[in-house]
Amino acid sequence: MGNMKYVSIRGNTNNIGSPCCEENTPPYIDKAIEEGFDVMVDVWFNPNERAWFTGGETPAHEIDIEYLQHPSIICNAKTVDTLNKIIEIQREKQDFVPRVCFIWPGNEDIVFSNNIKNIKNQWEKAKD
Numbered sequence: 001m002g003n004m005k006y007v008s009i010r011g012n013t014n015n016i017g018s019p020c021c022e023e024n025t026p027p028y029i030d031k032a033i034e035e036g037f038d039v040m041v042d043v044w045f046n047p048n049e050r051a052w053f054t055g056g057e058t059p060a061h062e063i064d065i066e067y068l069q070h071p072s073i074i075c076n077a078k079t080v081d082t083l084n085k086i087i088e089i090q091r092e093k094q095d096f097v098p099r100v101c102f103i104w105p106g107n108e109d110i111v112f113s114n115n116i117k118n119i120k121n122q123w124e125k126a127k128d
Contacts, residue, residue: 008037024054040074045082074099
């Protein structure tokens, strides 16, 4: 257990939490990373706008897809469209390998992987 890593959820770094307006904002996420945390970030892809966002319950803060490649960011894909887009980009750009976590809606199962191919395999098995 020597290399334990702490994970911040949405940028929160203490038990108190923060005003929800700060959660999932790039400055708040960056501050947690600077403090040494990995950060699980809620990520959305809007196919109509062809844009990426962070945000808890809704897409709120537009970001560049490259932001998600930071080694301390764990992407929590909030929709199947978001996960599909991450998989599509990874197929096109072999050097695009974000850390991804997809929480199945209405289910306690969590899929986590540093390798997007593992997620795709687990997702396909879950659909069967």
